[in-house]
Amino acid sequence: MDSTLQPSASTAPPHSRFWLRVRRNPVGLGAFIVLCLLTVLVVFGPSLYRVAPDSTDPLNILAAPSPAHPFGTDELGRDMLSRLLYGGRVSLAVGLLSMLVGLTIGTLAGGIAGYFQGWAETVVMRLVDVFMSIPSFFLVLVIVTVFGNHPLTVVVTVGIGFWAQMARVVFAEFTKYRGREFVEAMHALGASHARIMFRHIFPQVLPQAIVLATLGVGWAILTEAALSYLGLGIQPPLASWGNMLQNAQAYLYSNPMLAIWPGLFIAVTVLAFNILGNALRDVLDPRG
Amino acid sequence: MTAYILRRLLQGGVVLLLISAVTFLLINLAPGGPTSAVSLGRTAEEREAVLKQYGLDRPILVRYLDWLGGVSRGDLGKSYNQGLPVASLLAQRMGNTLLLALSALALTAVLGVGLGVLSALYKNRWPDHLISSLATVGMSVPAFWLGIVAIIVFAVQFKWLPSSGIFTVGQEFSLADRLRHLAMPAGVLAFTLMPNVIRITRSALLEVLTSDYVRTARAKGVSEQVVLLKHTLKNAMVPVIAILGLITTVLFSGSVVVESVFGWAGLGRLAIEAANGRDYPVILGVTLLVGAIVVVVNLLVDVLYAAVDPRINHG
Amino acid sequence: MKGIRWKFGIGAVLLVGMLSLGGGMAQDYDPNANLNLATNADPTLNPWTPGAVVESNLINTIVFDQLVRYSPKDLSPAPGLATSWKVAPDGLSWVFNLRKGVTWHDGKPFTAEDVAFTFNDVVLNKKLGAQNAGNFSKLKSVEVVNPSTVRFVLNAPFSSLPYYLAYYAGILPRHILSSSENPLQVANFNKKNPIGTGAFRVAEFVPGSYVRLVRYEKYWGGSPKINSIVFKIVPDPNTQMAQAISGELDFVGVSNPALLAGVERNPKLQVLRQSQNLYYFVALNQNDPRFRDVRVRQALLYAIDRKAMIDSVVRGYGTIATGPIAPLQKAFYVKDVAQYPYSPEKAKQLLAQAGWTPGPDGVLQKDGKPFEIDMPTGQFGYLVPATLLVQQYWKAIGVKANVNVMEWNAYIQKMFVNRQYEATLAWWSTPPTPDVTPYYASSAADKGNNIPNYKNPDLDKLLEEGLRATGVQEQVLTYRRIQRLLAEQLPYLYLWYPDILSVRNERVGGMADINTAAAFQYSSDWFIKR
DSSP states (O other), X not given: OGXXXXXXXXXXXXXXXXXXXXXXXXXXXXXXXXXXXXXXXXXXXXXXXXXXXXXXXXXXXXXXXXXXXXXXXXXXXXXHHHHHHHHHHHHHHHHHHHHHHHHHHHHHHHHHHHHHOHHHHHHHHHHHHHHXXXXXXXXXXXXXXXXXXXXXXXXXXXXXXXXXXXXXXXXXXXXXXXXXXXXXXXXXXXXXXXXXXXXXXXXHHHHHHHHHHXXXXXXXXXXXXXXXXXXXXXXXTSOOHHHXXXXXXXXXXXXXXXXXXXXXXXXXXXXXXXXXXXXXXXXHOTTO | OHHHHHHHHHHHHHHHHHHHHXXXXXXXXXXXXXXXXXXXXXXXXXXXXXXHHTTTTSOHXXXXXXXXXXXXXXXXXXXXXXXXXXXXXXHHHHHHHHHHXXXXXXXXXXXXXXXXXXXXXXXXXXXXXXXXXXXXXXXXXXXXXXXXXXXXXXXXXXXXXXXXXSSOTTOTTOHHHHHHHHHHHHHHHHXXXXXXXXXXXXXXXXXXXXXHHHHHHHHTTOOHHHIIIIIIIHHHHHHHHHHHHHHHHXXXXXXXXXXXXXXXXXXXXXXXXXXXXXXXXXXXXXXXXXXXXXXXXXXXXXXXXXXXXXTOOOO | OOOOEEXXXXXXXXXXXXXXXXXXXXTOBOTTOEEEEEESSOOOSOTTSTTOOHHHHHHHHHHXXXXXXXXXXXXOEEESSEXXXXXXXXXXXXXXXXXXXXXXXXXXXXXXHHHHIIIIXXXXXXXXXXXXXXXXXXXXXXXXXXXXXXEEEESSOOTTHHHHHTSSXXXXXXXXXXXXXXXXXXXXXXXXOOOOOSSEEEXXXXXXXXXXXXXXXXOTTOOOSSSEEEEEEOOOHHHHHHHHHTTXXXXXXXXXXXXXXXXXXXXXXXXXXXXXXXEEEEEEOTTSGGGGSHHHHHHHHHTSOHHHHHHHHSTTOEEEOOSSSOTTSTTTOOOOSOOOOOOHHHHHHHHHHTTOEEOTTSOEEETTEEOEEEEEEESSTTHHHHHHHHHHHHHHTTOEEEEEEEOHHHHIIIIIISOOOSEXXXXXXXXXXXXXXXXXXXXXXTTSSBTTOOOOHHHHHHHHHHHHOOSHHHHHHHHHHHHHHHHHHOSEEEEEEEXXXXXXXXXXXXXXXXXXXXXXXGGGGOEEBO
């Protein structure tokens, strides 16, 4: 049933055809550009727009946009633009890093299980079953409650919520390739298991992993936002789009813009990742 | 088939045991104790008396085995903060969550399949683009955000729908009232779950539409509608069943947030209340129940899958 | 020696009678009306059960009468199930005369045995760990003198006893609960069918949805004017406010003043600004030698612009706090104590005197160590934003606070149980009695409610004197001295007394304005206008 969720495998197409498909997919390209812009904005923005995101100003709270505060100020008089930039840094970082955690664990576990089969398969795939049986959000909820909400904990737990899906896909692919002739040939030539796994099989699996990971970033950003809504995500004074949204809740009637901006940034970012993921699927796997 | 089901159930049991052990360990590592014992203004003496009542002065392994023994006798323990048997708390909340989840699932299935079919029939034309944009947006908007906005619009501004709760007190048996309360939470959940169903339906349908036997049927002059209904949809249903099964897991996750936003007294809210109040027996109970549901649903989906698609063979 | 006497009985009955006569003639209320209230989680319908806190307090106040109530006029102790009381000259025992003709919701008569059971077998039974039992640590036992008289026997003088008897101290039915092993954990009572003597009895409890109360016709104060009260369970304060605006709820307590933005313009809703003996503070852990220097404590308070904090954090709904006794205790509160108007310069001066000099990075240092403060806070109400503001104010004078936002239970464990903190911002809410022993006595440091672990023998002696005082004049003098001492020494850095805000639909009448806790003790007077 997984085949429905992921693109099926394909070998990387020659470059010319690849670029042709990219050009035929302007929406995906657009999403990519939006993401690049967002990244530039949150990485370099704060060094151009030098207003501290946590500097409070109780005499100037909930101010309307002005030259001093282009996006106004929040309930503690903090500059919204600066918080959106720094918050974006955190949200994007959480999204990317936790996806990386999920990708790494998932690929390693899935790869080992798929390549060696036998008991490795049993252990890993039963564990995958366990994780797939606990709705990931419950898992994240319990872990964050237990280990506290240090940013690193949030990253790791969100990543863990994602690894099982990745492991399944990689497992299926590795299972498919391990019997192929080229693998057996490499083996005969005395290549080590690690070399075969990483140099020869992994590149075949990469396109799918990339697609899944791209979609995973969006999922991770949404999950962090939802955790923050429940007060379990990234904690102040560190800003994230999720906790900005949570803070804004009390001001929905009086100052809806406090909630609209971070909500919009989350939606646009996740949208871009999702469009990009779908576009990559089309580009890397034309049959999908 | 029976052997397969039995094996799967056995595996499921092992999975649940693992889940319970991990959860038990994790929650006991958490800082802070049950709210009824550890709260601001509670003296050390009171705190210890209450912890002792709950047996929390015993070593963790003893407590786990004790709990496990209880479970084997069908006793899930008693809530620390509520003083009620966990089983009865779960039963109370389960019905509400099922109501919400099934409504959302039905809405997701109907809308998702409908839009997916439309999307496939108008492949690469504007309805297809519109629907796929809608689906992508649905995947990208935080559910709680959508819920809050919905409350502002439909409950506060227009006063069309109640902002929270399951029914109006005194109208427990009014169907219209129930539906009004269901509309927003189920709608929000469905909107965020639909995208997958739309996409899968679309691609499954496209695959079948371009397959040989449909082309043959068309060539034989069978009308478009008949082709669509008889052959195509039936075959396209296979992956859709699968995705609906997968969604069950997502549904329980999504309901945690949506139940909080809409004050829906379901399992999700129970889980959050229990986690915040360190109500260990309730946390364990919810985790176990949700795990069991997912195991059973996954099994059901696989069996159904096999029934619909005879190519799959479970040896 | 003269004892303190309260004899409100006859006067109060007359007053209530006149009021109800006036209202009754016009019949301007709807006797079949239903009042809609909210609570944030499933309540536990037993005021003493561990864990029965905010979500249960208001319902329990209606269902379970207490011996004493707060006067809706000035919050002084007024008759409840007890009609009058008298303290012995040595301050070690109190006699309470109980109201006659009171019945439980099941029709059985209420007697002195019920009071004795509640205190001897429940509150004082250490194994049960009853909620708020700590308030009665000076109580030795309750003796039944005759069916309508009880004597409270104390270990030490306790002049605030009547105040605490009005503070979430509902009386339980002996005939229902005495047979159970743990009277606090009877599920059928706590979650379904509690029996009290209050104006309303529980008719229905649908977990996760609502609790419905109906009027108790045989209530000793006369049949209540409202037919039923429904407590809806609405966890999210935003939703509660939305429901108040849409008219689904008649009365909502407002935890965050920011939520009032949608309400202030609504003609149907009335915003109530009430007071309670509640103050926010910053505690500086006195086990840390840096904070034992009074100049450092004073400096850290001078550095905070409390006026600006009140304007932003509680939207102006609050007043600068000067000590633990809030202005609503008119007889005791003194304003002319040491004040700490916002002055970063003065703060820096005081710190310089204490040996803290600017370091290379702008952070103050002493003996080469930078002035860094570990400041955990919990996710509750507006603790987090308030803490962040304090952090910024301290930063401005070169003191670096490392704020660590924690989940609430974990925070309680760290800060309150283990006292692992250097500074933290929290609040105390107490009955409106001037006695503050539980929060300031040396004996309450390190494990009790003395969060900053402040130890001062002079203060201990004054607190003792206050408890011993039997005359009002004597009490007033002692507590003024205590307030002056506290303002000067700052065991806690006093921030503000918040207004207790609530929103009430204008259709509700007869609800005392003074504060919510008192208003709910007189639910039989409430009515819904036609």
